[in-house]
Amino acid sequence: MKPGRPRSFCTDTALDRATTVFWRQGYEGASLADLTEAMGISPPSLYAAFGSKEGLFRAVLERYDARRRDFMERVLVAPDAQTVARLFLEGVAEFAADTSGRNPPGCLLLQSGLSCGDQVIPEELARHRAEKETALRERLKHAQSEGDLPRSADAATLARYLTTVANGICVQATAGASAEQLREIARMALVAWPVRGGRKATRKARPRKNGNGYSSRRASNLRAGRV
Amino acid sequence: MKPGRPRSFCTDTALDRATTVFWRQGYEGASLADLTEAMGISPPSLYAAFGSKEGLFRAVLERYDARRRDFMERVLVAPDAQTVARLFLEGVAEFAADTSGRNPPGCLLLQSGLSCGDQVIPEELARHRAEKETALRERLKHAQSEGDLPRSADAATLARYLTTVANGICVQATAGASAEQLREIARMALVAWPVRGGRKATRKARPRKNGNGYSSRRASNLRAGRV
DNA sequence: CTAATTCTGTATCGAGCGATACAGATAGGT
DNA sequence: ACCTATCTGTATCGCTCGATACAGAATTAG
Numbered sequence: 001m002k003p004g005r006p007r008s009f010c011t012d013t014a015l016d017r018a019t020t021v022f023w024r025q026g027y028e029g030a031s032l033a034d035l036t037e038a039m040g041i042s043p044p045s046l047y048a049a050f051g052s053k054e055g056l057f058r059a060v061l062e063r064y065d066a067r068r069r070d071f072m073e074r075v076l077v078a079p080d081a082q083t084v085a086r087l088f089l090e091g092v093a094e095f096a097a098d099t100s101g102r103n104p105p106g107c108l109l110l111q112s113g114l115s116c117g118d119q120v121i122p123e124e125l126a127r128h129r130a131e132k133e134t135a136l137r138e139r140l141k142h143a144q145s146e147g148d149l150p151r152s153a154d155a156a157t158l159a160r161y162l163t164t165v166a167n168g169i170c171v172q173a174t175a176g177a178s179a180e181q182l183r184e185i186a187r188m189a190l191v192a193w194p195v196r197g198g199r200k201a202t203r204k205a206r207p208r209k210n211g212n213g214y215s216s217r218r219a220s221n222l223r224a225g226r227v
Numbered sequence: 228m229k230p231g232r233p234r235s236f237c238t239d240t241a242l243d244r245a246t247t248v249f250w251r252q253g254y255e256g257a258s259l260a261d262l263t264e265a266m267g268i269s270p271p272s273l274y275a276a277f278g279s280k281e282g283l284f285r286a287v288l289e290r291y292d293a294r295r296r297d298f299m300e301r302v303l304v305a306p307d308a309q310t311v312a313r314l315f316l317e318g319v320a321e322f323a324a325d326t327s328g329r330n331p332p333g334c335l336l337l338q339s340g341l342s343c344g345d346q347v348i349p350e351e352l353a354r355h356r357a358e359k360e361t362a363l364r365e366r367l368k369h370a371q372s373e374g375d376l377p378r379s380a381d382a383a384t385l386a387r388y389l390t391t392v393a394n395g396i397c398v399q400a401t402a403g404a405s406a407e408q409l410r411e412i413a414r415m416a417l418v419a420w421p422v423r424g425g426r427k428a429t430r431k432a433r434p435r436k437n438g439n440g441y442s443s444r445r446a447s448n449l450r451a452g453r454v
Numbered sequence: 455c456t457a458a459t460t461c462t463g464t465a466t467c468g469a470g471c472g473a474t475a476c477a478g479a480t481a482g483g484t
Numbered sequence: 485a486c487c488t489a490t491c492t493g494t495a496t497c498g499c500t501c502g503a504t505a506c507a508g509a510a511t512t513a514g
Contacts, residue, residue: 001511001512002459002460002511002512003458003459003460003511003512003513004458004459004460004461004510004511004512005459005460005461005462005509005510005511006460006461006510006511007460007461007462008461008462008510023342024342025342025343025344026253026255026340026341026342026343026344028253028255028256028344029255029342029343029344029345030344031344031500031501031502032501032502032503033500033501041462042462042463042464043463043502043503043504044461044462044463044464044503044504044505045461045462045463046503047502047503047504048460048461048462049461052502052503053502053503106341110341110398111341111342112342114253114333114337114338114341114398114401115250115251115252115253115256115338115339115401116252116253116256117252117253117255117256117257117258118256122401126401126402126403129402130402154411157408157411157412157415158415160399160404160408160411160412161411161412161415161416163395163399164392164395164396164398164399164412164416165391165392165395165416166395167394167395167398167399168390168391168392168393168394168395168396168398169391169395171337171341171391171394171395171398172387172390172391172394174341174342174349174353175353175356175357176353177387181384181387184381184384184387184388185384185387185388185391188384188385188388188419189388189391189392189416189419190419191418191419192415192416192417192418192419229481229482229489229490230481230482230483230488230489230490231480231481231482231488231489231490231491232479232480232481232489232490232491232492233480233481233490233491234490234491234492235491235492258470258471258472259471259472259473260470260471268492269492269493269494270472270473270474270493271473271474271475271491271492271493271494272491272492272493274472274473274474275490275491275492276491279472279473280472280473
Protein backbone atom coordinates (compact mmCIF):
# COMPACT_ATOMS: atom_id res chain seq x y z
CA MET A 1 0.00 0.00 0.00
CA LYS A 2 1.20 3.45 -0.80
CA PRO A 3 2.12 5.86 2.00
CA GLY A 4 0.23 8.97 3.04
CA ARG A 5 -3.01 9.73 4.75
CA PRO A 6 -5.78 7.50 3.43
CA ARG A 7 -8.83 8.91 1.66
CA SER A 8 -11.62 9.50 4.13
CA PHE A 9 -14.51 9.00 1.69
CA CYS A 10 -15.74 6.31 -0.66
CA THR A 11 -15.15 7.37 -4.27
CA ASP A 12 -18.15 5.54 -5.65
CA THR A 13 -20.53 6.90 -3.04
CA ALA A 14 -19.24 10.40 -3.66
CA LEU A 15 -19.70 9.92 -7.42
CA ASP A 16 -23.27 8.76 -6.89
CA ARG A 17 -24.03 11.85 -4.87
CA ALA A 18 -22.44 14.05 -7.53
CA THR A 19 -24.44 12.23 -10.20
CA THR A 20 -27.67 13.28 -8.57
CA VAL A 21 -26.58 16.90 -8.40
CA PHE A 22 -25.50 17.03 -12.06
CA TRP A 23 -28.69 15.23 -13.02
CA ARG A 24 -30.94 17.67 -11.20
CA GLN A 25 -29.15 20.92 -11.94
CA GLY A 26 -27.16 20.25 -15.08
CA TYR A 27 -23.42 20.61 -15.54
CA GLU A 28 -23.34 24.37 -15.34
CA GLY A 29 -26.07 24.62 -12.75
CA ALA A 30 -24.18 22.38 -10.35
CA SER A 31 -21.81 24.60 -8.38
CA LEU A 32 -18.77 23.39 -6.51
CA ALA A 33 -20.54 24.31 -3.29
CA ASP A 34 -23.54 22.14 -4.27
CA LEU A 35 -21.26 19.27 -5.20
CA THR A 36 -18.99 19.32 -2.17
CA GLU A 37 -21.96 19.57 0.15
CA ALA A 38 -23.77 16.65 -1.47
CA MET A 39 -20.59 14.58 -1.60
CA GLY A 40 -19.72 15.41 1.99
CA ILE A 41 -16.16 16.43 1.18
CA SER A 42 -14.18 19.66 0.93
CA PRO A 43 -13.03 21.29 -2.31
CA PRO A 44 -9.36 20.25 -2.02
CA SER A 45 -10.41 16.62 -1.57
CA LEU A 46 -12.58 16.86 -4.64
CA TYR A 47 -9.76 18.36 -6.69
CA ALA A 48 -7.22 15.85 -5.41
CA ALA A 49 -9.49 13.01 -6.46
CA PHE A 50 -10.94 14.27 -9.73
CA GLY A 51 -8.75 17.15 -10.88
CA SER A 52 -11.47 19.58 -11.81
CA LYS A 53 -15.20 20.01 -12.09
CA GLU A 54 -15.05 18.65 -15.62
CA GLY A 55 -12.92 15.73 -14.40
CA LEU A 56 -15.53 14.95 -11.77
CA PHE A 57 -18.24 15.13 -14.39
CA ARG A 58 -16.37 12.75 -16.67
CA ALA A 59 -15.94 10.32 -13.78
CA VAL A 60 -19.66 10.59 -13.13
CA LEU A 61 -20.37 9.95 -16.80
CA GLU A 62 -18.08 6.94 -16.82
CA ARG A 63 -19.86 5.42 -13.85
CA TYR A 64 -23.26 6.21 -15.34
CA ASP A 65 -22.19 4.70 -18.62
CA ALA A 66 -21.27 1.44 -16.92
CA ARG A 67 -24.87 1.11 -15.75
CA ARG A 68 -26.14 1.91 -19.22
CA ARG A 69 -23.81 -0.67 -20.73
CA ASP A 70 -25.20 -3.31 -18.40
CA PHE A 71 -28.68 -2.40 -19.49
CA MET A 72 -27.79 -2.43 -23.19
CA GLU A 73 -26.15 -5.83 -22.87
CA ARG A 74 -29.30 -7.29 -21.37
CA VAL A 75 -31.27 -5.75 -24.22
CA LEU A 76 -28.99 -6.77 -27.06
CA VAL A 77 -28.90 -10.46 -26.17
CA ALA A 78 -32.62 -10.75 -26.86
CA PRO A 79 -33.31 -13.44 -29.48
CA ASP A 80 -34.79 -11.22 -32.19
CA ALA A 81 -34.90 -7.61 -33.34
CA GLN A 82 -38.45 -6.95 -32.21
CA THR A 83 -37.71 -8.17 -28.71
CA VAL A 84 -34.59 -6.02 -28.65
CA ALA A 85 -36.68 -3.01 -29.57
CA ARG A 86 -39.32 -3.84 -26.98
CA LEU A 87 -36.88 -4.49 -24.15
CA PHE A 88 -35.04 -1.31 -25.03
CA LEU A 89 -38.02 1.03 -24.98
CA GLU A 90 -39.69 -0.66 -22.01
CA GLY A 91 -36.42 -0.53 -20.11
CA VAL A 92 -35.92 3.11 -20.91
CA ALA A 93 -39.47 3.89 -19.82
CA GLU A 94 -38.94 2.06 -16.55
CA PHE A 95 -35.59 3.69 -15.94
CA ALA A 96 -36.67 7.20 -16.90
CA ALA A 97 -39.65 7.11 -14.57
CA ASP A 98 -37.28 6.05 -11.81
CA THR A 99 -39.54 3.50 -10.19
CA SER A 100 -36.70 2.70 -7.81
CA GLY A 101 -36.70 6.21 -6.37
CA ARG A 102 -32.93 6.36 -6.45
CA ASN A 103 -32.46 8.71 -9.34
CA PRO A 104 -34.05 11.90 -10.59
CA PRO A 105 -36.42 11.29 -13.53
CA GLY A 106 -35.14 11.26 -17.09
CA CYS A 107 -31.63 10.55 -18.28
CA LEU A 108 -28.38 12.11 -17.11
CA LEU A 109 -27.12 12.28 -20.70
CA LEU A 110 -29.92 14.70 -21.53
CA GLN A 111 -30.49 16.46 -18.23
CA SER A 112 -26.95 17.37 -17.44
CA GLY A 113 -26.11 19.35 -20.53
CA LEU A 114 -28.18 19.52 -23.70
CA SER A 115 -26.62 22.92 -24.15
CA CYS A 116 -23.89 24.70 -22.30
CA GLY A 117 -21.53 27.65 -22.18
CA ASP A 118 -18.79 25.77 -23.94
CA GLN A 119 -19.83 23.13 -26.41
CA VAL A 120 -17.48 20.44 -25.07
CA ILE A 121 -19.97 19.03 -22.58
CA PRO A 122 -22.95 18.71 -24.95
CA GLU A 123 -20.71 17.10 -27.54
CA GLU A 124 -19.41 14.60 -25.03
CA LEU A 125 -22.96 13.72 -24.01
CA ALA A 126 -24.07 13.41 -27.62
CA ARG A 127 -21.17 11.02 -28.20
CA HIS A 128 -22.35 8.86 -25.32
CA ARG A 129 -25.89 8.80 -26.67
CA ALA A 130 -24.64 7.99 -30.14
CA GLU A 131 -22.77 4.96 -28.81
CA LYS A 132 -26.02 3.34 -27.75
CA GLU A 133 -27.57 4.10 -31.11
CA THR A 134 -24.62 2.48 -32.82
CA ALA A 135 -24.98 -0.62 -30.66
CA LEU A 136 -28.64 -0.86 -31.61
CA ARG A 137 -27.86 -0.39 -35.28
CA GLU A 138 -25.24 -3.14 -35.28
CA ARG A 139 -27.60 -5.45 -33.46
CA LEU A 140 -30.33 -4.76 -36.01
CA LYS A 141 -27.98 -5.38 -38.91
CA HIS A 142 -27.10 -8.68 -37.31
CA ALA A 143 -30.81 -9.41 -37.02
CA GLN A 144 -31.11 -8.87 -40.75
CA SER A 145 -28.37 -11.38 -41.42
CA GLU A 146 -30.14 -13.75 -39.06
CA GLY A 147 -33.38 -13.17 -40.89
CA ASP A 148 -35.59 -11.88 -38.09
CA LEU A 149 -35.60 -8.36 -39.46
CA PRO A 150 -36.60 -7.72 -43.08
CA ARG A 151 -33.65 -7.02 -45.38
CA SER A 152 -35.68 -4.23 -46.85
CA ALA A 153 -35.77 -2.37 -43.54
CA ASP A 154 -33.19 0.30 -42.82
CA ALA A 155 -31.30 -0.65 -39.68
CA ALA A 156 -29.78 2.81 -39.30
CA THR A 157 -33.16 4.51 -39.43
CA LEU A 158 -34.70 1.99 -37.04
CA ALA A 159 -31.89 2.52 -34.55
CA ARG A 160 -32.32 6.27 -34.90
CA TYR A 161 -36.04 5.86 -34.40
CA LEU A 162 -35.60 3.88 -31.19
CA THR A 163 -33.09 6.41 -29.90
CA THR A 164 -35.43 9.24 -30.76
CA VAL A 165 -38.35 7.71 -28.89
CA ALA A 166 -36.09 6.87 -25.95
CA ASN A 167 -34.88 10.45 -25.72
CA GLY A 168 -38.41 11.72 -26.01
CA ILE A 169 -39.48 9.40 -23.22
CA CYS A 170 -36.74 10.79 -21.02
CA VAL A 171 -37.94 14.33 -21.66
CA GLN A 172 -41.51 13.32 -20.81
CA ALA A 173 -40.28 11.71 -17.63
CA THR A 174 -38.63 14.94 -16.58
CA ALA A 175 -41.90 16.73 -17.16
CA GLY A 176 -43.54 14.38 -14.67
CA ALA A 177 -45.01 11.58 -16.75
CA SER A 178 -45.75 8.38 -14.82
CA ALA A 179 -44.14 5.03 -15.49
CA GLU A 180 -47.39 3.70 -16.89
CA GLN A 181 -47.73 6.64 -19.25
CA LEU A 182 -44.19 6.09 -20.48
CA ARG A 183 -44.84 2.39 -21.00
CA GLU A 184 -47.89 3.25 -23.09
CA ILE A 185 -45.77 5.53 -25.23
CA ALA A 186 -43.17 2.80 -25.68
CA ARG A 187 -45.91 0.35 -26.62
CA MET A 188 -47.28 2.74 -29.23
CA ALA A 189 -43.89 3.38 -30.73
CA LEU A 190 -43.38 -0.35 -31.23
CA VAL A 191 -46.52 -0.74 -33.32
CA ALA A 192 -44.48 0.61 -36.20
CA TRP A 193 -41.91 -2.14 -35.90
CA PRO A 194 -41.37 -4.19 -39.07
CA VAL A 195 -41.36 -7.96 -38.69
CA ARG A 196 -40.23 -10.78 -40.93
CA GLY A 197 -42.50 -11.12 -43.90
CA GLY A 198 -44.06 -7.72 -43.21
CA ARG A 199 -43.64 -4.45 -44.98
CA LYS A 200 -40.71 -2.29 -44.19
CA ALA A 201 -41.46 0.93 -42.45
CA THR A 202 -38.82 3.13 -43.92
CA ARG A 203 -39.26 2.80 -47.67
CA LYS A 204 -42.09 2.29 -50.07
CA ALA A 205 -43.77 -1.00 -49.44
CA ARG A 206 -44.53 -3.44 -52.23
CA PRO A 207 -48.06 -4.78 -52.29
CA ARG A 208 -48.21 -8.20 -50.68
CA LYS A 209 -50.44 -11.15 -51.35
CA ASN A 210 -52.50 -10.67 -48.20
CA GLY A 211 -53.10 -7.09 -49.11
CA ASN A 212 -52.12 -5.48 -45.84
CA GLY A 213 -48.42 -6.07 -45.61
CA TYR A 214 -48.51 -7.42 -42.09
CA SER A 215 -47.54 -10.97 -41.33
CA SER A 216 -49.90 -13.24 -39.48
CA ARG A 217 -47.47 -13.29 -36.58
CA ARG A 218 -47.74 -9.55 -36.33
CA ALA A 219 -51.49 -9.69 -36.55
CA SER A 220 -51.69 -12.19 -33.73
CA ASN A 221 -49.42 -10.02 -31.66
CA LEU A 222 -51.75 -7.14 -32.20
CA ARG A 223 -54.78 -9.18 -31.26
CA ALA A 224 -53.13 -10.19 -28.03
CA GLY A 225 -52.32 -6.58 -27.23
CA ARG A 226 -48.65 -7.25 -27.64
CA VAL A 227 -46.38 -5.10 -29.64
CA MET B 228 -45.45 59.73 -28.16
CA LYS B 229 -43.89 59.66 -24.74
CA PRO B 230 -40.97 61.95 -23.93
CA GLY B 231 -37.34 60.95 -23.41
CA ARG B 232 -34.55 59.70 -25.60
CA PRO B 233 -35.86 57.11 -28.04
CA ARG B 234 -34.64 53.53 -28.00
CA SER B 235 -31.77 53.09 -30.38
CA PHE B 236 -32.39 49.43 -31.18
CA CYS B 237 -35.22 47.32 -32.53
CA THR B 238 -36.67 45.21 -29.70
CA ASP B 239 -37.66 42.33 -31.95
CA THR B 240 -34.31 42.17 -33.67
CA ALA B 241 -32.55 42.24 -30.31
CA LEU B 242 -34.83 39.45 -29.05
CA ASP B 243 -34.06 37.36 -32.12
CA ARG B 244 -30.34 37.73 -31.47
CA ALA B 245 -30.82 36.81 -27.82
CA THR B 246 -32.91 33.82 -28.86
CA THR B 247 -30.00 32.40 -30.80
CA VAL B 248 -27.65 32.81 -27.85
CA PHE B 249 -30.02 31.15 -25.37
CA TRP B 250 -30.69 28.42 -27.91
CA ARG B 251 -27.01 27.64 -28.45
CA GLN B 252 -25.73 28.03 -24.91
CA GLY B 253 -28.73 27.48 -22.69
CA TYR B 254 -30.15 29.87 -20.12
CA GLU B 255 -27.30 29.57 -17.66
CA GLY B 256 -24.63 29.25 -20.32
CA ALA B 257 -25.62 32.54 -21.91
CA SER B 258 -23.77 35.30 -20.05
CA LEU B 259 -24.77 38.92 -20.06
CA ALA B 260 -21.61 39.65 -22.02
CA ASP B 261 -22.63 37.10 -24.68
CA LEU B 262 -26.13 38.52 -24.84
CA THR B 263 -25.25 42.22 -24.99
CA GLU B 264 -22.63 41.57 -27.66
CA ALA B 265 -25.03 39.54 -29.81
CA MET B 266 -27.82 42.05 -29.32
CA GLY B 267 -25.53 44.99 -30.03
CA ILE B 268 -26.58 46.91 -26.95
CA SER B 269 -25.09 47.76 -23.56
CA PRO B 270 -26.13 46.22 -20.23
CA PRO B 271 -28.14 49.23 -18.99
CA SER B 272 -30.15 49.25 -22.21
CA LEU B 273 -30.88 45.57 -21.76
CA TYR B 274 -31.98 46.05 -18.17
CA ALA B 275 -34.07 49.11 -19.01
CA ALA B 276 -35.90 47.14 -21.67
CA PHE B 277 -36.25 43.71 -20.06
CA GLY B 278 -35.60 44.16 -16.35
CA SER B 279 -33.30 41.23 -15.82
CA LYS B 280 -31.73 38.26 -17.53
CA GLU B 281 -34.77 36.20 -16.63
CA GLY B 282 -37.03 38.96 -17.94
CA LEU B 283 -35.16 38.92 -21.22
CA PHE B 284 -35.48 35.16 -21.37
CA ARG B 285 -39.22 35.33 -20.78
CA ALA B 286 -39.54 37.90 -23.54
CA VAL B 287 -37.56 35.58 -25.80
CA LEU B 288 -39.84 32.70 -24.85
CA GLU B 289 -42.92 34.78 -25.54
CA ARG B 290 -41.68 35.66 -29.01
CA TYR B 291 -40.67 32.08 -29.69
CA ASP B 292 -44.03 30.88 -28.50
CA ALA B 293 -45.82 33.13 -30.96
CA ARG B 294 -44.04 31.34 -33.79
CA ARG B 295 -44.93 27.99 -32.31
CA ARG B 296 -48.56 29.04 -31.99
CA ASP B 297 -48.64 29.95 -35.66
CA PHE B 298 -47.26 26.55 -36.50
CA MET B 299 -49.71 24.74 -34.23
CA GLU B 300 -52.64 26.61 -35.71
CA ARG B 301 -51.67 25.53 -39.20
CA VAL B 302 -51.41 21.96 -37.93
CA LEU B 303 -54.64 21.87 -35.94
CA VAL B 304 -56.86 23.06 -38.78
CA ALA B 305 -56.05 19.90 -40.76
CA PRO B 306 -59.25 18.04 -41.67
CA ASP B 307 -58.60 14.84 -39.72
CA ALA B 308 -56.57 13.49 -36.82
CA GLN B 309 -54.11 11.56 -38.94
CA THR B 310 -53.30 14.60 -41.03
CA VAL B 311 -52.87 16.62 -37.85
CA ALA B 312 -50.38 14.06 -36.59
CA ARG B 313 -48.53 13.97 -39.89
CA LEU B 314 -48.33 17.73 -40.30
CA PHE B 315 -47.21 18.05 -36.71
CA LEU B 316 -44.34 15.59 -36.88
CA GLU B 317 -43.26 16.57 -40.38
CA GLY B 318 -43.33 20.22 -39.36
CA VAL B 319 -41.29 19.54 -36.24
CA ALA B 320 -38.77 17.57 -38.29
CA GLU B 321 -38.46 20.39 -40.77
CA PHE B 322 -38.20 23.02 -38.09
CA ALA B 323 -35.75 21.11 -35.89
CA ALA B 324 -33.38 20.49 -38.77
CA ASP B 325 -33.51 24.21 -39.48
CA THR B 326 -33.59 23.99 -43.23
CA SER B 327 -33.92 27.76 -43.31
CA GLY B 328 -30.53 28.26 -41.69
CA ARG B 329 -31.90 30.94 -39.42
CA ASN B 330 -31.96 29.01 -36.15
CA PRO B 331 -29.75 26.57 -34.34
CA PRO B 332 -30.95 22.96 -34.66
CA GLY B 333 -33.47 21.53 -32.20
CA CYS B 334 -35.98 23.40 -30.12
CA LEU B 335 -35.40 26.34 -27.81
CA LEU B 336 -37.78 24.86 -25.25
CA LEU B 337 -35.42 21.92 -24.82
CA GLN B 338 -32.04 23.46 -25.58
CA SER B 339 -32.27 26.45 -23.34
CA GLY B 340 -32.86 24.73 -20.04
CA LEU B 341 -33.79 21.10 -19.56
CA SER B 342 -32.12 21.45 -16.20
CA CYS B 343 -30.81 24.45 -14.36
CA GLY B 344 -29.45 25.85 -11.13
CA ASP B 345 -32.86 26.96 -9.99
CA GLN B 346 -35.82 24.92 -11.13
CA VAL B 347 -37.90 27.89 -12.24
CA ILE B 348 -36.59 27.93 -15.79
CA PRO B 349 -37.04 24.20 -16.53
CA GLU B 350 -40.54 24.33 -15.08
CA GLU B 351 -41.44 27.30 -17.24
CA LEU B 352 -40.16 25.50 -20.33
CA ALA B 353 -42.03 22.34 -19.41
CA ARG B 354 -45.20 24.39 -19.09
CA HIS B 355 -44.71 25.76 -22.58
CA ARG B 356 -44.18 22.28 -23.98
CA ALA B 357 -47.22 20.97 -22.13
CA GLU B 358 -49.39 23.65 -23.72
CA LYS B 359 -48.74 22.22 -27.16
CA GLU B 360 -49.50 18.72 -25.91
CA THR B 361 -52.78 19.97 -24.51
CA ALA B 362 -53.68 21.59 -27.82
CA LEU B 363 -53.02 18.30 -29.60
CA ARG B 364 -55.04 16.36 -27.06
CA GLU B 365 -58.05 18.64 -27.41
CA ARG B 366 -57.82 18.47 -31.18
CA LEU B 367 -57.73 14.66 -31.03
CA LYS B 368 -60.73 14.54 -28.71
CA HIS B 369 -62.57 16.71 -31.18
CA ALA B 370 -61.52 14.29 -33.91
CA GLN B 371 -63.13 11.51 -31.92
CA SER B 372 -66.38 13.41 -31.71
CA GLU B 373 -66.12 14.03 -35.44
CA GLY B 374 -65.52 10.36 -36.01
CA ASP B 375 -62.14 10.44 -37.76
CA LEU B 376 -60.33 9.03 -34.76
CA PRO B 377 -61.53 5.78 -33.14
CA ARG B 378 -63.45 6.30 -29.89
CA SER B 379 -61.46 3.45 -28.47
CA ALA B 380 -58.19 5.33 -28.88
CA ASP B 381 -56.80 7.32 -25.97
CA ALA B 382 -56.43 10.94 -27.06
CA ALA B 383 -54.25 11.81 -24.08
CA THR B 384 -51.80 9.02 -24.81
CA LEU B 385 -51.71 9.83 -28.51
CA ALA B 386 -50.97 13.47 -27.76
CA ARG B 387 -48.25 12.42 -25.36
CA TYR B 388 -46.87 10.08 -27.97
CA LEU B 389 -46.67 12.81 -30.59
CA THR B 390 -45.03 15.16 -28.10
CA THR B 391 -42.56 12.48 -27.14
CA VAL B 392 -41.52 11.81 -30.72
CA ALA B 393 -41.33 15.54 -31.41
CA ASN B 394 -39.03 16.09 -28.45
CA GLY B 395 -36.92 13.12 -29.48
CA ILE B 396 -36.64 14.53 -32.98
CA CYS B 397 -35.41 17.81 -31.54
CA VAL B 398 -32.72 16.00 -29.57
CA GLN B 399 -31.63 14.11 -32.67
CA ALA B 400 -31.48 17.36 -34.59
CA THR B 401 -29.15 18.82 -32.00
CA ALA B 402 -26.93 15.79 -32.39
CA GLY B 403 -26.62 16.58 -36.08
CA ALA B 404 -29.29 14.49 -37.78
CA SER B 405 -30.26 15.68 -41.26
CA ALA B 406 -33.70 16.89 -42.26
CA GLU B 407 -34.25 13.75 -44.32
CA GLN B 408 -33.30 11.51 -41.39
CA LEU B 409 -35.73 13.37 -39.16
CA ARG B 410 -38.48 13.06 -41.76
CA GLU B 411 -37.89 9.31 -41.89
CA ILE B 412 -38.25 9.11 -38.13
CA ALA B 413 -41.47 11.10 -38.26
CA ARG B 414 -42.76 8.80 -41.00
CA MET B 415 -41.98 5.74 -38.92
CA ALA B 416 -43.64 7.13 -35.84
CA LEU B 417 -46.85 7.68 -37.81
CA VAL B 418 -47.13 4.04 -38.84
CA ALA B 419 -48.57 3.43 -35.39
CA TRP B 420 -51.38 5.90 -35.93
CA PRO B 421 -54.88 4.47 -35.44
CA VAL B 422 -57.42 5.27 -38.13
CA ARG B 423 -61.18 5.03 -38.30
CA GLY B 424 -62.28 1.44 -38.33
CA GLY B 425 -58.82 0.26 -37.29
CA ARG B 426 -57.64 -1.10 -33.99
CA LYS B 427 -56.70 1.23 -31.22
CA ALA B 428 -53.07 1.37 -30.36
CA THR B 429 -53.22 2.13 -26.69
CA ARG B 430 -55.35 -0.64 -25.25
CA LYS B 431 -55.86 -4.30 -25.90
CA ALA B 432 -57.18 -4.80 -29.37
CA ARG B 433 -60.24 -6.86 -30.04
CA PRO B 434 -59.95 -9.33 -32.90
CA ARG B 435 -61.53 -7.89 -35.99
CA LYS B 436 -63.25 -9.57 -38.89
CA ASN B 437 -60.35 -9.05 -41.28
CA GLY B 438 -58.01 -10.56 -38.78
CA ASN B 439 -55.39 -7.85 -38.70
CA GLY B 440 -57.17 -4.93 -37.18
CA TYR B 441 -56.15 -2.46 -39.83
CA SER B 442 -58.70 -0.82 -42.04
CA SER B 443 -58.49 -1.09 -45.78
CA ARG B 444 -57.79 2.63 -45.93
CA ARG B 445 -54.80 2.14 -43.69
CA ALA B 446 -53.63 -0.82 -45.73
CA SER B 447 -53.78 1.18 -48.93
CA ASN B 448 -51.85 3.95 -47.28
CA LEU B 449 -49.20 1.49 -46.34
CA ARG B 450 -48.99 0.08 -49.82
CA ALA B 451 -48.49 3.54 -51.21
CA GLY B 452 -45.76 4.21 -48.69
CA ARG B 453 -47.88 6.83 -47.04
CA VAL B 454 -48.30 7.07 -43.34
C1' DC C 455 11.62 6.85 16.44
C1' DT C 456 12.11 10.04 11.94
C1' DA C 457 11.27 11.12 7.17
C1' DA C 458 8.45 11.08 3.34
C1' DT C 459 3.97 11.13 1.44
C1' DT C 460 -0.89 12.01 0.93
C1' DC C 461 -5.21 13.61 2.47
C1' DT C 462 -7.92 17.02 5.31
C1' DG C 463 -10.26 21.53 6.50
C1' DT C 464 -9.93 26.66 6.62
C1' DA C 465 -9.52 30.46 4.37
C1' DT C 466 -9.01 32.67 0.23
C1' DC C 467 -7.64 33.56 -4.62
C1' DG C 468 -8.52 35.94 -9.37
C1' DA C 469 -12.10 35.79 -12.81
C1' DG C 470 -16.47 36.25 -14.43
C1' DC C 471 -21.13 36.61 -13.12
C1' DG C 472 -25.64 39.46 -13.05
C1' DA C 473 -26.78 43.90 -12.15
C1' DT C 474 -26.11 49.40 -11.47
C1' DA C 475 -24.44 54.38 -10.48
C1' DC C 476 -23.58 57.93 -12.93
C1' DA C 477 -23.25 61.46 -16.35
C1' DG C 478 -24.02 62.74 -20.99
C1' DA C 479 -27.32 62.48 -24.94
C1' DT C 480 -31.88 62.99 -27.07
C1' DA C 481 -36.44 63.28 -27.24
C1' DG C 482 -41.49 65.60 -25.90
C1' DG C 483 -44.30 69.15 -23.30
C1' DT C 484 -45.06 73.92 -22.42
C1' DA D 485 -35.61 77.96 -24.20
C1' DC D 486 -36.35 75.26 -20.45
C1' DC D 487 -37.75 71.29 -17.70
C1' DT D 488 -38.67 66.57 -17.43
C1' DA D 489 -38.32 61.93 -18.90
C1' DT D 490 -36.01 58.21 -21.07
C1' DC D 491 -32.21 56.00 -23.20
C1' DT D 492 -27.07 55.57 -23.86
C1' DG D 493 -22.13 54.10 -22.81
C1' DT D 494 -18.41 53.77 -19.28
C1' DA D 495 -16.98 52.03 -15.41
C1' DT D 496 -17.81 49.38 -11.65
C1' DC D 497 -20.47 47.16 -7.91
C1' DG D 498 -21.01 42.90 -4.68
C1' DC D 499 -21.27 38.15 -5.25
C1' DT D 500 -20.46 33.61 -6.53
C1' DC D 501 -17.88 30.88 -9.49
C1' DG D 502 -14.14 27.24 -10.06
C1' DA D 503 -9.89 26.45 -8.15
C1' DT D 504 -5.71 26.70 -4.41
C1' DA D 505 -2.17 27.97 -0.62
C1' DC D 506 -1.30 26.50 3.44
C1' DA D 507 -0.78 24.08 7.67
C1' DG D 508 -2.07 20.30 10.35
C1' DA D 509 -3.47 15.27 10.52
C1' DA D 510 -2.86 10.47 9.23
C1' DT D 511 -0.55 6.98 7.22
C1' DT D 512 3.74 3.93 5.38
C1' DA D 513 8.79 3.06 4.86
C1' DG D 514 13.05 2.56 6.90
